[in-house]
Amino acid sequence: MTWRAELDELRxxxxxxxxxxxxxxxxxxxxxxxxxxxxxxxxxVDAGSFHETGTIAGSATYDEHNELASFTASNSIFGxxxxxxxxVVVVGDDFTxxxxxxxxxxxxxxxxxxxxxxxFRLPIVRIIEGSGGGGSVKTIETKGRANLPGxxxxxxxxxxxxxxxxxxxxxxxxxxxxxxxxxxxLAASHYSVMTKSSAMFVAGPPVVARVGEDLSKQELGGWxxxxxxxxxxxxxxxxxxxxxxARRFLSYLPSSVYELPPRLESDDxxxxxxxxxxxxxxxxxxxxxxxxxxxxAVVDRGSFFEMGAMFGRSIVTGLARLDGRPAAVMASxxxxxxxxxxxxxxxxxVRFVDLAExxxxxxxxFMDCPGFLIGLEAERAATIRHGVRAMxxxxxxxxxxxxxxxxxxxxxxxAAHQPAGRLALRYAWLSGYWxxxxxxxxxxxxxxxxxxxxxxxxxxLAEIEDRLNKLRSPFRTAETFWVEEIIDPRDTxxxxxxxxRLSDKLVAPGHSAFPIRP
Amino acid sequence: xxxxxxxxxxxxxxxxxxxxxGDRVEAGDTLIVLxxxxxEIPVSAPRAGTVxxxxxxxxxxxxxGQKIAVLA
Numbered sequence: 096m097t098w099r100a101e102l103d104e105l106r107x108x109x110x111x112x113x114x115x116x117x118x119x120x121x122x123x124x125x126x127x128x129x130x131x132x133x134x135x136x137x138x139x140v141d142a143g144s145f146h147e148t149g150t151i152a153g154s155a156t157y158d159e160h161n162e163l164a165s166f167t168a169s170n171s172i173f174g175x176x177x178x179x180x181x182x183v184v185v186v187g188d189d190f191t192x193x194x195x196x197x198x199x200x201x202x203x204x205x206x207x208x209x210x211x212x213x214x215f216r217l218p219i220v221r222i223i224e225g226s227g228g229g230g231s232v233k234t235i236e237t238k239g240r241a242n243l244p245g246x247x248x249x250x251x252x253x254x255x256x257x258x259x260x261x262x263x264x265x266x267x268x269x270x271x272x273x274x275x276x277x278x279x280x281l282a283a284s285h286y287s288v289m290t291k292s293s294a295m296f297v298a299g300p301p302v303v304a305r306v307g308e309d310l311s312k313q314e315l316g317g318w319x320x321x322x323x324x325x326x327x328x329x330x331x332x333x334x335x336x337x338x339x340x341a342r343r344f345l346s347y348l349p350s351s352v353y354e355l356p357p358r359l360e361s362d363d364x365x366x367x368x369x370x371x372x373x374x375x376x377x378x379x380x381x382x383x384x385x386x387x388x389x390x391x392a393v394v395d396r397g398s399f400f401e402m403g404a405m406f407g408r409s410i411v412t413g414l415a416r417l418d419g420r421p422a423a424v425m426a427s428x429x430x431x432x433x434x435x436x437x438x439x440x441x442x443x444x445v446r447f448v449d450l451a452e453x454x455x456x457x458x459x460x461f462m463d464c465p466g467f468l469i470g471l472e473a474e475r476a477a478t479i480r481h482g483v484r485a486m487x488x489x490x491x492x493x494x495x496x497x498x499x500x501x502x503x504x505x506x507x508x509x510a511a512h513q514p515a516g517r518l519a520l521r522y523a524w525l526s527g528y529w530x531x532x533x534x535x536x537x538x539x540x541x542x543x544x545x546x547x548x549x550x551x552x553x554x555x556l557a558e559i560e561d562r563l564n565k566l567r568s569p570f571r572t573a574e575t576f577w578v579e580e581i582i583d584p585r586d587t588x589x590x591x592x593x594x595x596r597l598s599d600k601l602v603a604p605g606h607s608a609f610p611i612r613p
Numbered sequence: 614x615x616x617x618x619x620x621x622x623x624x625x626x627x628x629x630x631x632x633x634x635g636d637r638v639e640a641g642d643t644l645i646v647l648x649x650x651x652x653e654i655p656v657s658a659p660r661a662g663t664v665x666x667x668x669x670x671x672x673x674x675x676x677x678g679q680k681i682a683v684l685a
Binding site: 381382430431433435465469472533 | 654
Protein backbone atom coordinates (compact mmCIF):
# COMPACT_ATOMS: atom_id res chain seq x y z
CA MET A 96 0.00 0.00 0.00
CA THR A 97 1.41 3.32 -1.14
CA TRP A 98 0.58 5.33 2.01
CA ARG A 99 1.35 2.62 4.57
CA ALA A 100 4.11 4.54 6.34
CA GLU A 101 1.99 7.66 6.64
CA LEU A 102 -0.97 5.67 7.92
CA ASP A 103 1.31 4.06 10.50
CA GLU A 104 2.45 7.48 11.68
CA LEU A 105 -1.14 8.71 11.93
CA ARG A 106 -2.06 5.67 14.02
CA UNK A 107 1.03 6.13 16.18
CA UNK A 108 0.16 9.75 16.86
CA UNK A 109 -3.44 8.79 17.68
CA UNK A 110 -2.20 6.10 20.04
CA UNK A 111 0.07 8.59 21.80
CA UNK A 112 -2.84 11.02 22.11
CA UNK A 113 -4.94 8.33 23.79
CA UNK A 114 -2.26 7.89 26.43
CA UNK A 115 -3.29 11.34 27.66
CA UNK A 116 -0.94 12.60 30.41
CA UNK A 117 0.78 9.21 30.71
CA UNK A 118 0.28 6.21 33.01
CA UNK A 119 1.30 8.05 36.20
CA UNK A 120 -1.13 10.89 35.71
CA UNK A 121 -3.89 8.48 34.66
CA UNK A 122 -3.25 6.45 37.81
CA UNK A 123 -3.47 9.60 39.91
CA UNK A 124 -6.81 10.41 38.29
CA UNK A 125 -8.13 6.92 39.06
CA UNK A 126 -6.71 6.95 42.59
CA UNK A 127 -8.69 10.13 43.16
CA UNK A 128 -11.86 8.21 42.29
CA UNK A 129 -12.22 9.97 38.96
CA UNK A 130 -12.41 8.70 35.41
CA UNK A 131 -10.22 10.06 32.64
CA UNK A 132 -11.85 12.31 30.09
CA UNK A 133 -11.86 9.55 27.48
CA UNK A 134 -13.49 7.11 29.88
CA UNK A 135 -16.05 9.78 30.74
CA UNK A 136 -16.97 10.41 27.13
CA UNK A 137 -17.14 6.66 26.51
CA UNK A 138 -19.62 6.18 29.35
CA UNK A 139 -21.69 9.27 28.62
CA VAL A 140 -22.52 8.53 25.00
CA ASP A 141 -23.96 5.57 23.07
CA ALA A 142 -21.34 2.79 22.96
CA GLY A 143 -18.78 3.30 20.24
CA SER A 144 -20.47 6.44 18.89
CA PHE A 145 -17.73 9.00 19.68
CA HIS A 146 -16.05 10.45 16.63
CA GLU A 147 -13.24 12.71 17.74
CA THR A 148 -12.09 15.89 16.05
CA GLY A 149 -8.45 16.94 16.35
CA THR A 150 -7.21 13.83 18.13
CA ILE A 151 -3.59 14.42 17.24
CA ALA A 152 -3.49 18.12 18.12
CA GLY A 153 -1.04 18.72 20.91
CA SER A 154 2.58 19.50 21.47
CA ALA A 155 5.40 17.37 20.08
CA THR A 156 9.17 17.21 20.28
CA TYR A 157 11.37 16.00 17.43
CA ASP A 158 14.78 14.34 17.35
CA GLU A 159 17.80 15.51 15.37
CA HIS A 160 16.37 13.80 12.24
CA ASN A 161 13.11 15.68 12.67
CA GLU A 162 11.38 12.45 13.59
CA LEU A 163 8.68 12.52 16.26
CA ALA A 164 10.30 11.98 19.67
CA SER A 165 7.43 12.62 22.04
CA PHE A 166 3.89 13.84 21.90
CA THR A 167 1.45 15.22 24.45
CA ALA A 168 -2.13 15.68 23.38
CA SER A 169 -4.07 18.86 23.95
CA ASN A 170 -6.06 18.67 27.15
CA SER A 171 -9.27 19.60 25.39
CA ILE A 172 -10.94 16.61 23.74
CA PHE A 173 -14.01 17.00 21.58
CA GLY A 174 -16.08 15.46 18.86
CA UNK A 175 -19.50 14.20 17.92
CA UNK A 176 -21.32 11.26 19.43
CA UNK A 177 -24.85 10.00 19.93
CA UNK A 178 -26.96 10.01 23.07
CA UNK A 179 -30.06 7.83 22.80
CA UNK A 180 -29.37 7.73 19.08
CA UNK A 181 -29.41 11.54 18.72
CA UNK A 182 -26.22 13.34 17.68
CA VAL A 183 -24.51 15.67 20.15
CA VAL A 184 -21.19 17.43 20.58
CA VAL A 185 -19.10 16.46 23.58
CA VAL A 186 -16.13 18.49 24.82
CA GLY A 187 -14.08 17.45 27.81
CA ASP A 188 -11.07 18.64 29.77
CA ASP A 189 -8.20 16.23 30.26
CA PHE A 190 -7.02 16.84 33.79
CA THR A 191 -4.09 14.44 33.32
CA UNK A 192 -2.46 16.99 31.02
CA UNK A 193 -1.45 20.13 32.89
CA UNK A 194 -4.52 19.95 35.11
CA UNK A 195 -6.73 21.01 32.21
CA UNK A 196 -5.19 24.49 32.06
CA UNK A 197 -4.80 26.73 29.03
CA UNK A 198 -1.12 26.23 28.29
CA UNK A 199 -1.89 22.74 26.98
CA UNK A 200 -5.36 23.32 25.59
CA UNK A 201 -5.02 24.85 22.12
CA UNK A 202 -7.92 27.19 22.67
CA UNK A 203 -9.32 26.69 19.15
CA UNK A 204 -10.40 23.17 20.20
CA UNK A 205 -13.07 24.02 22.78
CA UNK A 206 -14.00 26.96 20.56
CA UNK A 207 -14.59 24.66 17.59
CA UNK A 208 -16.68 22.36 19.80
CA UNK A 209 -18.97 25.28 20.63
CA UNK A 210 -19.09 26.38 16.99
CA UNK A 211 -19.86 22.84 15.86
CA UNK A 212 -22.78 22.72 18.31
CA UNK A 213 -24.08 26.08 17.09
CA UNK A 214 -23.64 25.57 13.38
CA PHE A 215 -24.65 21.92 13.17
CA ARG A 216 -27.49 22.58 15.65
CA LEU A 217 -26.45 19.92 18.14
CA PRO A 218 -26.70 19.86 21.94
CA ILE A 219 -23.34 20.20 23.66
CA VAL A 220 -22.18 18.42 26.78
CA ARG A 221 -19.21 20.03 28.52
CA ILE A 222 -17.22 17.76 30.80
CA ILE A 223 -15.26 20.14 32.96
CA GLU A 224 -12.35 19.58 35.29
CA GLY A 225 -9.66 22.00 36.36
CA SER A 226 -9.59 25.50 35.02
CA GLY A 227 -11.52 24.40 31.95
CA GLY A 228 -8.91 25.70 29.53
CA GLY A 229 -8.39 28.88 31.51
CA GLY A 230 -4.95 30.35 31.99
CA SER A 231 -2.71 29.55 34.90
CA VAL A 232 -0.06 31.83 36.31
CA LYS A 233 2.44 29.60 34.53
CA THR A 234 0.96 30.67 31.20
CA ILE A 235 2.81 33.97 31.57
CA GLU A 236 6.10 32.11 31.49
CA THR A 237 5.18 29.56 28.82
CA LYS A 238 3.86 32.30 26.53
CA GLY A 239 6.31 34.96 27.63
CA ARG A 240 3.61 37.57 28.06
CA ALA A 241 0.48 38.27 30.03
CA ASN A 242 -2.84 37.28 28.54
CA LEU A 243 -5.53 39.94 28.21
CA PRO A 244 -8.75 38.09 29.06
CA GLY A 245 -11.05 38.53 26.09
CA UNK A 246 -8.21 40.11 24.12
CA UNK A 247 -7.56 39.78 20.40
CA UNK A 248 -8.32 36.28 19.16
CA UNK A 249 -9.74 34.99 22.44
CA UNK A 250 -13.15 36.60 22.76
CA UNK A 251 -15.06 34.23 20.45
CA UNK A 252 -14.92 31.44 23.00
CA UNK A 253 -16.69 33.67 25.49
CA UNK A 254 -19.21 34.60 22.82
CA UNK A 255 -20.21 30.99 22.14
CA UNK A 256 -20.12 30.01 25.81
CA UNK A 257 -23.11 32.25 26.44
CA UNK A 258 -24.64 32.72 22.96
CA UNK A 259 -25.09 28.97 22.48
CA UNK A 260 -27.61 29.01 25.30
CA UNK A 261 -30.12 30.55 22.91
CA UNK A 262 -29.45 27.95 20.22
CA UNK A 263 -28.76 24.47 21.59
CA UNK A 264 -29.18 22.63 24.89
CA UNK A 265 -26.05 22.91 27.03
CA UNK A 266 -25.33 20.41 29.76
CA UNK A 267 -22.26 20.95 31.92
CA UNK A 268 -20.73 18.39 34.24
CA UNK A 269 -18.25 19.46 36.91
CA UNK A 270 -16.17 16.41 37.75
CA UNK A 271 -13.27 17.23 40.04
CA UNK A 272 -12.01 20.66 41.02
CA UNK A 273 -13.43 23.30 38.73
CA UNK A 274 -12.15 26.86 38.83
CA UNK A 275 -12.09 30.11 36.90
CA UNK A 276 -13.02 29.67 33.25
CA UNK A 277 -14.07 26.11 34.07
CA UNK A 278 -16.54 27.43 36.63
CA UNK A 279 -17.88 29.89 34.07
CA UNK A 280 -18.33 27.14 31.47
CA LEU A 281 -20.11 25.05 34.11
CA ALA A 282 -22.49 27.81 35.15
CA ALA A 283 -23.20 29.02 31.59
CA SER A 284 -25.45 26.06 30.89
CA HIS A 285 -29.10 25.05 30.97
CA TYR A 286 -28.39 22.22 33.35
CA SER A 287 -25.30 21.55 35.44
CA VAL A 288 -24.35 18.61 37.59
CA MET A 289 -21.40 18.07 39.91
CA THR A 290 -20.32 15.02 41.84
CA LYS A 291 -20.39 15.40 45.61
CA SER A 292 -16.63 14.92 45.82
CA SER A 293 -16.10 17.79 43.37
CA ALA A 294 -15.70 21.45 44.14
CA MET A 295 -16.35 24.54 42.05
CA PHE A 296 -15.17 28.07 42.64
CA VAL A 297 -14.09 31.23 40.90
CA ALA A 298 -10.70 30.86 42.57
CA GLY A 299 -9.43 27.95 44.64
CA PRO A 300 -8.21 27.79 48.24
CA PRO A 301 -4.62 29.05 47.69
CA VAL A 302 -5.88 32.18 45.95
CA VAL A 303 -8.67 32.70 48.44
CA ALA A 304 -6.16 32.35 51.28
CA ARG A 305 -4.54 35.53 49.99
CA VAL A 306 -7.75 37.44 50.71
CA GLY A 307 -7.75 36.01 54.21
CA GLU A 308 -10.05 33.01 53.95
CA ASP A 309 -8.52 29.73 55.00
CA LEU A 310 -10.86 27.13 53.53
CA SER A 311 -10.65 23.66 52.04
CA LYS A 312 -11.94 23.00 48.53
CA GLN A 313 -15.15 21.53 49.95
CA GLU A 314 -15.64 24.38 52.41
CA LEU A 315 -15.20 26.89 49.64
CA GLY A 316 -17.09 25.32 46.77
CA GLY A 317 -18.47 21.94 47.76
CA TRP A 318 -21.77 20.66 46.41
CA UNK A 319 -23.91 21.92 49.27
CA UNK A 320 -22.66 25.46 48.78
CA UNK A 321 -22.98 25.43 45.01
CA UNK A 322 -26.39 23.76 44.78
CA UNK A 323 -27.89 25.95 47.54
CA UNK A 324 -26.50 29.06 45.90
CA UNK A 325 -27.97 27.98 42.58
CA UNK A 326 -24.62 28.10 40.77
CA UNK A 327 -24.92 24.36 40.05
CA UNK A 328 -28.26 22.63 39.53
CA UNK A 329 -27.68 19.18 40.88
CA UNK A 330 -25.18 17.04 42.81
CA UNK A 331 -24.73 13.28 42.53
CA UNK A 332 -22.63 10.61 44.20
CA UNK A 333 -20.95 9.16 41.14
CA UNK A 334 -19.81 10.23 37.69
CA UNK A 335 -22.05 7.49 36.25
CA UNK A 336 -25.07 9.23 37.81
CA UNK A 337 -23.96 12.54 36.33
CA UNK A 338 -23.94 10.96 32.86
CA UNK A 339 -27.41 9.52 33.47
CA UNK A 340 -28.69 12.98 34.47
CA ALA A 341 -27.17 14.54 31.34
CA ARG A 342 -28.80 11.96 29.06
CA ARG A 343 -32.14 12.29 30.81
CA PHE A 344 -32.16 16.10 30.63
CA LEU A 345 -31.46 16.00 26.91
CA SER A 346 -34.24 13.47 26.32
CA TYR A 347 -36.88 16.17 26.96
CA LEU A 348 -35.34 18.78 24.69
CA PRO A 349 -35.10 19.32 20.97
CA SER A 350 -31.57 19.15 19.56
CA SER A 351 -31.72 22.89 18.97
CA VAL A 352 -34.22 25.75 18.92
CA TYR A 353 -34.82 24.89 15.25
CA GLU A 354 -36.69 21.74 16.27
CA LEU A 355 -39.56 20.93 18.61
CA PRO A 356 -39.24 18.79 21.75
CA PRO A 357 -39.35 15.07 20.91
CA ARG A 358 -42.57 13.26 21.71
CA LEU A 359 -42.28 9.67 22.97
CA GLU A 360 -44.97 7.03 23.07
CA SER A 361 -46.49 6.94 26.53
CA ASP A 362 -48.00 3.87 28.14
CA ASP A 363 -49.68 5.98 30.83
CA UNK A 364 -53.37 6.62 30.09
CA UNK A 365 -53.93 10.36 29.53
CA UNK A 366 -57.41 9.93 31.03
CA UNK A 367 -56.03 8.39 34.24
CA UNK A 368 -57.61 9.96 37.35
CA UNK A 369 -55.55 9.58 40.49
CA UNK A 370 -57.61 9.29 43.68
CA UNK A 371 -54.73 10.49 45.86
CA UNK A 372 -55.31 13.99 44.51
CA UNK A 373 -58.64 14.19 46.34
CA UNK A 374 -56.81 13.99 49.69
CA UNK A 375 -53.64 15.80 48.69
CA UNK A 376 -54.43 19.22 50.20
CA UNK A 377 -55.14 19.34 53.95
CA UNK A 378 -58.35 21.11 54.96
CA UNK A 379 -56.45 22.89 57.73
CA UNK A 380 -54.88 25.80 55.88
CA UNK A 381 -51.93 25.96 58.25
CA UNK A 382 -50.90 22.42 57.37
CA UNK A 383 -48.43 21.76 54.58
CA UNK A 384 -48.32 18.86 52.14
CA UNK A 385 -45.74 17.31 49.85
CA UNK A 386 -46.09 18.71 46.35
CA UNK A 387 -43.82 16.32 44.43
CA UNK A 388 -46.23 13.35 44.78
CA UNK A 389 -48.97 15.62 43.37
CA UNK A 390 -46.86 16.45 40.32
CA UNK A 391 -45.94 12.79 39.91
CA ALA A 392 -49.58 11.71 40.12
CA VAL A 393 -50.47 14.04 37.25
CA VAL A 394 -47.63 13.74 34.72
CA ASP A 395 -46.77 10.55 32.82
CA ARG A 396 -45.72 7.99 35.39
CA GLY A 397 -42.00 8.23 36.22
CA SER A 398 -41.44 11.17 33.87
CA PHE A 399 -40.82 13.99 36.35
CA PHE A 400 -37.19 15.15 36.25
CA GLU A 401 -36.48 17.82 38.85
CA MET A 402 -33.82 20.48 38.34
CA GLY A 403 -32.33 22.84 40.89
CA ALA A 404 -33.98 21.16 43.89
CA MET A 405 -31.71 22.85 46.44
CA PHE A 406 -32.13 26.44 45.23
CA GLY A 407 -35.11 28.79 45.56
CA ARG A 408 -36.86 25.91 47.23
CA SER A 409 -40.35 27.36 47.56
CA ILE A 410 -40.65 26.62 43.84
CA VAL A 411 -40.03 23.15 42.40
CA THR A 412 -39.01 23.11 38.73
CA GLY A 413 -38.53 20.21 36.38
CA LEU A 414 -39.25 18.59 33.06
CA ALA A 415 -41.92 15.96 32.58
CA ARG A 416 -44.07 14.34 29.92
CA LEU A 417 -47.78 14.66 29.36
CA ASP A 418 -49.07 11.89 27.13
CA GLY A 419 -45.49 11.63 25.86
CA ARG A 420 -45.08 15.34 25.18
CA PRO A 421 -42.29 17.14 27.05
CA ALA A 422 -43.42 19.99 29.31
CA ALA A 423 -41.88 22.38 31.81
CA VAL A 424 -43.44 21.95 35.24
CA MET A 425 -43.33 24.43 38.13
CA ALA A 426 -44.92 23.76 41.48
CA SER A 427 -45.04 25.62 44.78
CA UNK A 428 -43.55 23.83 47.79
CA UNK A 429 -45.34 24.89 50.99
CA UNK A 430 -42.53 23.38 53.12
CA UNK A 431 -40.51 26.47 52.23
CA UNK A 432 -42.10 29.70 53.46
CA UNK A 433 -45.53 28.29 52.69
CA UNK A 434 -44.68 28.39 48.99
CA UNK A 435 -44.17 32.14 48.98
CA UNK A 436 -41.90 33.64 46.38
CA UNK A 437 -38.48 34.42 47.80
CA UNK A 438 -35.84 36.37 45.91
CA UNK A 439 -34.07 33.14 45.00
CA UNK A 440 -37.30 31.40 43.98
CA UNK A 441 -37.94 34.31 41.62
CA UNK A 442 -34.45 33.95 40.10
CA UNK A 443 -35.17 30.27 39.62
CA UNK A 444 -38.49 31.04 37.91
CA VAL A 445 -36.84 33.49 35.50
CA ARG A 446 -34.24 30.97 34.43
CA PHE A 447 -36.78 28.18 34.17
CA VAL A 448 -39.46 29.90 32.12
CA ASP A 449 -36.72 31.25 29.84
CA LEU A 450 -35.60 27.65 29.30
CA ALA A 451 -39.19 26.67 28.46
CA GLU A 452 -39.50 29.59 26.06
CA UNK A 453 -36.16 28.84 24.37
CA UNK A 454 -36.94 25.19 23.68
CA UNK A 455 -40.70 25.48 22.99
CA UNK A 456 -41.86 23.62 26.08
CA UNK A 457 -45.43 24.23 27.27
CA UNK A 458 -45.56 25.22 30.94
CA UNK A 459 -47.74 23.70 33.64
CA UNK A 460 -47.73 25.54 36.97
CA PHE A 461 -49.14 23.89 40.09
CA MET A 462 -49.69 26.97 42.13
CA ASP A 463 -49.97 27.52 45.87
CA CYS A 464 -48.56 30.96 46.47
CA PRO A 465 -49.47 33.03 49.52
CA GLY A 466 -47.55 35.96 48.00
CA PHE A 467 -43.99 37.16 48.19
CA LEU A 468 -41.98 36.35 51.28
CA ILE A 469 -42.42 39.26 53.69
CA GLY A 470 -40.29 40.73 56.45
CA LEU A 471 -37.00 42.59 56.80
CA GLU A 472 -34.79 39.86 55.32
CA ALA A 473 -37.07 39.65 52.30
CA GLU A 474 -36.85 43.42 51.81
CA ARG A 475 -33.05 43.28 52.12
CA ALA A 476 -32.96 40.57 49.44
CA ALA A 477 -34.84 42.85 46.99
CA THR A 478 -37.63 40.29 46.78
CA ILE A 479 -39.88 42.72 44.92
CA ARG A 480 -37.21 43.46 42.28
CA HIS A 481 -36.69 39.74 41.65
CA GLY A 482 -40.44 39.27 41.89
CA VAL A 483 -41.31 41.68 39.11
CA ARG A 484 -38.52 40.18 37.01
CA ALA A 485 -40.15 36.77 37.45
CA MET A 486 -43.51 38.27 36.56
CA UNK A 487 -42.00 39.92 33.47
CA UNK A 488 -40.35 36.64 32.45
CA UNK A 489 -43.71 34.87 32.67
CA UNK A 490 -45.41 37.68 30.76
CA UNK A 491 -42.74 37.55 28.04
CA UNK A 492 -43.25 33.87 27.30
CA UNK A 493 -45.11 32.82 24.20
CA UNK A 494 -45.21 29.08 24.91
CA UNK A 495 -48.59 27.62 25.91
CA UNK A 496 -49.31 27.97 29.61
CA UNK A 497 -51.60 26.14 32.00
CA UNK A 498 -52.02 26.94 35.69
CA UNK A 499 -53.62 24.70 38.28
CA UNK A 500 -54.39 26.70 41.43
CA UNK A 501 -54.14 24.01 44.06
CA UNK A 502 -54.48 26.25 47.10
CA UNK A 503 -53.38 29.83 47.71
CA UNK A 504 -53.20 32.74 45.33
CA UNK A 505 -52.50 36.01 47.08
CA UNK A 506 -51.05 39.37 46.21
CA UNK A 507 -48.82 40.37 43.31
CA UNK A 508 -46.96 37.06 43.33
CA UNK A 509 -50.36 35.42 43.19
CA ALA A 510 -51.23 37.49 40.13
CA ALA A 511 -48.08 36.28 38.40
CA HIS A 512 -49.51 32.81 37.92
CA GLN A 513 -49.97 33.02 34.18
CA PRO A 514 -48.86 35.33 31.34
CA ALA A 515 -50.90 38.46 31.87
CA GLY A 516 -51.33 39.51 28.26
CA ARG A 517 -52.67 36.40 26.59
CA LEU A 518 -55.08 33.59 27.25
CA ALA A 519 -53.78 30.65 29.22
CA LEU A 520 -55.71 27.70 30.59
CA ARG A 521 -56.47 27.85 34.29
CA TYR A 522 -58.14 25.45 36.67
CA ALA A 523 -58.69 25.87 40.39
CA TRP A 524 -58.95 22.91 42.70
CA LEU A 525 -61.73 22.70 45.29
CA SER A 526 -59.09 23.76 47.80
CA GLY A 527 -58.52 27.08 45.98
CA TYR A 528 -58.19 30.03 48.35
CA TRP A 529 -57.37 33.54 47.28
CA UNK A 530 -57.49 37.25 47.88
CA UNK A 531 -55.65 40.50 47.44
CA UNK A 532 -53.92 39.79 50.70
CA UNK A 533 -54.38 37.21 53.44
CA UNK A 534 -57.07 37.96 56.01
CA UNK A 535 -54.64 37.66 58.89
CA UNK A 536 -53.08 41.07 59.28
CA UNK A 537 -55.03 42.30 56.28
CA UNK A 538 -58.20 42.83 58.35
CA UNK A 539 -56.38 44.92 60.94
CA UNK A 540 -55.10 47.13 58.14
CA UNK A 541 -58.35 47.51 56.24
CA UNK A 542 -60.82 47.75 59.13
CA UNK A 543 -58.64 49.70 61.59
CA UNK A 544 -61.24 52.35 62.43
CA UNK A 545 -64.07 49.87 62.90
CA UNK A 546 -61.96 47.65 65.17
CA UNK A 547 -60.65 50.57 67.23
CA UNK A 548 -64.16 51.95 67.76
CA UNK A 549 -65.51 48.63 69.03
CA UNK A 550 -65.89 48.09 72.80
CA UNK A 551 -64.17 44.69 72.38
CA UNK A 552 -61.65 45.05 69.52
CA UNK A 553 -60.70 41.35 69.58
CA UNK A 554 -64.31 40.24 69.27
CA UNK A 555 -64.84 42.75 66.49
CA LEU A 556 -61.82 41.38 64.64
CA ALA A 557 -63.16 37.82 64.94
CA GLU A 558 -66.58 38.98 63.79
CA ILE A 559 -65.16 40.67 60.69
CA GLU A 560 -62.96 37.67 59.92
CA ASP A 561 -65.97 35.36 60.13
CA ARG A 562 -67.99 37.69 57.91
CA LEU A 563 -65.28 37.81 55.26
CA ASN A 564 -64.56 34.09 55.39
CA LYS A 565 -68.17 33.38 54.45
CA LEU A 566 -67.61 35.42 51.29
CA ARG A 567 -64.43 33.72 50.20
CA SER A 568 -65.81 30.45 48.92
CA PRO A 569 -64.18 29.89 45.54
CA PHE A 570 -67.66 29.21 44.15
CA ARG A 571 -68.61 32.86 44.65
CA THR A 572 -65.55 33.83 42.61
CA ALA A 573 -66.52 31.35 39.89
CA GLU A 574 -70.11 32.64 39.96
CA THR A 575 -68.75 36.07 38.97
CA PHE A 576 -66.42 34.38 36.42
CA TRP A 577 -63.31 35.80 38.09
CA VAL A 578 -62.02 32.27 37.88
CA GLU A 579 -63.17 30.28 34.88
CA GLU A 580 -63.22 26.77 36.22
CA ILE A 581 -63.13 24.86 39.48
CA ILE A 582 -62.35 21.19 39.05
CA ASP A 583 -62.28 17.88 40.83
CA PRO A 584 -58.51 17.48 41.38
CA ARG A 585 -58.72 13.99 39.86
CA ASP A 586 -59.55 15.59 36.50
CA THR A 587 -56.18 17.35 36.44
CA UNK A 588 -54.27 14.78 34.39
CA UNK A 589 -56.87 14.46 31.63
CA UNK A 590 -57.02 18.27 31.44
CA UNK A 591 -53.26 18.90 31.35
CA UNK A 592 -52.85 16.13 28.78
CA UNK A 593 -55.49 17.87 26.67
CA UNK A 594 -53.51 21.10 27.18
CA UNK A 595 -50.35 19.34 25.95
CA ARG A 596 -52.18 18.11 22.84
CA LEU A 597 -53.52 21.60 22.14
CA SER A 598 -49.97 22.94 22.58
CA ASP A 599 -48.75 20.93 19.59
CA LYS A 600 -50.23 23.51 17.23
CA LEU A 601 -49.06 26.53 19.20
CA VAL A 602 -45.31 26.08 19.22
CA ALA A 603 -43.03 26.71 16.28
CA PRO A 604 -39.31 26.11 15.89
CA GLY A 605 -36.98 29.09 15.89
CA HIS A 606 -35.30 31.61 18.15
CA SER A 607 -37.23 33.07 21.03
CA ALA A 608 -37.85 36.82 20.96
CA PHE A 609 -34.97 37.32 23.41
CA PRO A 610 -31.89 35.16 23.93
CA ILE A 611 -31.77 33.37 27.27
CA ARG A 612 -28.97 34.29 29.70
CA PRO A 613 -27.17 31.80 31.93
CA UNK B 614 -24.68 4.85 64.73
CA UNK B 615 -23.00 8.19 64.16
CA UNK B 616 -24.80 11.27 65.42
CA UNK B 617 -26.75 13.15 62.81
CA UNK B 618 -27.59 16.83 63.07
CA UNK B 619 -31.07 17.94 62.08
CA UNK B 620 -31.15 21.43 60.62
CA UNK B 621 -33.83 23.94 59.82
CA UNK B 622 -34.11 24.40 56.08
CA UNK B 623 -35.58 27.88 56.42
CA UNK B 624 -35.82 30.94 58.64
CA UNK B 625 -38.72 30.28 60.99
CA UNK B 626 -40.05 30.30 64.54
CA UNK B 627 -40.18 27.13 66.62
CA UNK B 628 -43.88 26.42 67.15
CA UNK B 629 -43.84 23.07 68.90
CA UNK B 630 -41.32 20.46 69.99
CA UNK B 631 -42.91 17.07 69.44
CA UNK B 632 -40.27 14.79 70.97
CA UNK B 633 -38.33 14.53 74.21
CA UNK B 634 -34.70 13.74 74.82
CA GLY B 635 -34.08 9.99 74.51
CA ASP B 636 -37.24 9.30 72.47
CA ARG B 637 -36.96 6.58 69.87
CA VAL B 638 -38.06 7.88 66.45
CA GLU B 639 -38.62 6.36 63.04
CA ALA B 640 -37.55 8.00 59.77
CA GLY B 641 -40.20 10.54 58.83
CA ASP B 642 -41.50 11.14 62.37
CA THR B 643 -42.05 14.79 63.17
CA LEU B 644 -39.47 16.11 65.62
CA ILE B 645 -40.19 19.81 65.68
CA VAL B 646 -42.85 21.97 64.07
CA LEU B 647 -41.68 25.32 62.73
CA UNK B 648 -43.83 28.24 61.74
CA UNK B 649 -43.20 30.42 58.71
CA UNK B 650 -45.62 32.60 56.74
CA UNK B 651 -48.36 31.36 59.13
CA UNK B 652 -47.79 27.77 58.01
CA GLU B 653 -46.85 24.86 60.25
CA ILE B 654 -43.80 23.19 58.81
CA PRO B 655 -42.83 19.86 60.31
CA VAL B 656 -39.17 18.92 60.55
CA SER B 657 -38.99 15.15 60.39
CA ALA B 658 -36.37 12.61 61.33
CA PRO B 659 -34.09 11.92 58.37
CA ARG B 660 -33.56 8.40 59.73
CA ALA B 661 -34.55 6.20 62.65
CA GLY B 662 -32.72 6.76 65.94
CA THR B 663 -32.95 8.33 69.35
CA VAL B 664 -33.22 12.02 70.09
CA UNK B 665 -29.77 12.90 71.46
CA UNK B 666 -30.27 16.65 71.72
CA UNK B 667 -32.91 19.31 71.22
CA UNK B 668 -31.15 22.60 70.64
CA UNK B 669 -34.09 25.00 70.43
CA UNK B 670 -37.05 26.16 72.52
CA UNK B 671 -40.58 26.94 71.51
CA UNK B 672 -41.08 30.51 70.18
CA UNK B 673 -37.36 30.76 69.37
CA UNK B 674 -36.31 32.09 65.97
CA UNK B 675 -34.16 29.76 63.87
CA UNK B 676 -32.22 30.45 60.72
CA UNK B 677 -31.80 28.43 57.57
CA GLY B 678 -29.10 25.85 58.17
CA GLN B 679 -29.26 26.12 61.96
CA LYS B 680 -28.81 22.87 63.86
CA ILE B 681 -32.01 22.32 65.87
CA ALA B 682 -31.71 18.73 67.07
CA VAL B 683 -29.37 15.78 67.03
CA LEU B 684 -30.24 12.15 66.39
CA ALA B 685 -28.11 9.28 67.65
